[in-house]
Amino acid sequence: MTRRNPKVADRGARWSTLLGMLAERGRISVGEAADALGVSEATVRRDFGDLAAQQLVTRTHGGVVASAVAYDLPVRYKQGGGDSAKDRVATFAASLVPEGTVVGFNGGTTTSATARKLAARADLAASSRRPSITVVTNALNIATEMVLRPFIRCVSLGGVARPESYELSGPLASMVLGELWLDTVVLGVDGVSAAGGATCEHEGEAGVNSLMVQRADRVVVVATGDKVGRRAFARICSSEQIQVLVTDATAPPAALDEFRAAGVTVEIV
Structure with a gap:
């Protein structure tokens, strides 16, 4: 037996x-x-x-x-399931990225989920365009998952990796990013408010993420409701630099009204 x-x-x-x-x-x-x-x-x-x-x-x-490029690359795949707020935020944010464009992702669980949802879009896989989307990221885990899809061109920034977030930061990451343009950046945060802008806990990550914002035509912040109205240690960008905030119904209504008053499009999922 x-x-x-x-x-x-x-x-x-x-x-x-x-x-x-x-x-x-x-x-x-x-x-x-x-x-x-x-x-x-x-x-x-x-x-x-x-x-x-x-x-x-x-x-x-x-x-x-x-899939075509998966033969020689082992991967640890973390799958979030169910109808969680983070899953809904990720699904909606992934739908905002047009085919044929360049999208940047920083590290974090919500951006990782969004990248995964983007990679699962049937329209991108079926497109005759190769690549049908270009992903630029400083997150090692996102790059590892995106490179498995033959229809995605994946650009991973250099730098020093932080084990807490898998994000690459430092002068190498900034040097590469300074030569690129992004159509959209999907930005994960530790806190976001109209007064404080988008913020995170690590100043090195904030520096690279801030440069991503500067190199992008559109900034989409993805944040579950518990992060809205909060301020973390290091600022990534001001609220004036954010075009879209995707969050869930648990976000404080007053904080969302402040974003709307600042001209930010608020999407509640």
């Missing part, structure tokens, strides 16, 4: 394992995946369907094959 591995119950852990197997083998069957994960074949088929929807794999009869 074949000994099955302990059951991998967490979906994110299953996806990470499946993508690691694909990076090594290029192709895996439903049976192989079920045996490796210790779960049912029905669970594996659902996971395969979800990964295909994320444009990370291609379904075949009885299994999946890796």
Whole structure:
């Protein structure tokens, strides 16, 4: 009898394992995946369907094959699920990015979720344009996920990585960014208010993020309601430099009114 591995119950852990197997083998069957994960074949088929929807794999009869550039690159894939506020913010923000444009992302859980939603857009995957979108980021985790999609051109900035956020900062990041133009920057924050602008806790990250804002035609701040009306240690940009704030219904109404009065488009999801 074949000994099955302990059951991998967490979906994110299953996806990470499946993508690691694909990076090594290029192709895996439903049976192989079920045996490796210790779960049912029905669970594996659902996971395969979800990964295909994320444009990370291609379904075949009885299994999946890796997307074109995934053969040689293992990845740890963190998947946020459900109808959370962060998920809704990310979905809406990803819909604001037009095909054929250049979009910048700084680090953070909300920007990572937004980048993931962008990469899962079926219209970008099906487009005849190659690349159908260009992503510029100083976040190592975002770059690792974006490079798996053959329809995305991914530009990763250089610099020194902070393990707390996976963000690259310092003169190398600034030097590369200073040579680029962004159509849109999707900006994650630790706090955002009309008076204080967009802010974060680390001054090095604030410097690179501020330059991203300067190089962008449009700034979209993504922030769950608990961050709206707050001020963190280091300022990234003033509220006058923000065009769109995407947040959820838990954001303080008075703080949102202040943004509207400052000319910022507020999107509540």
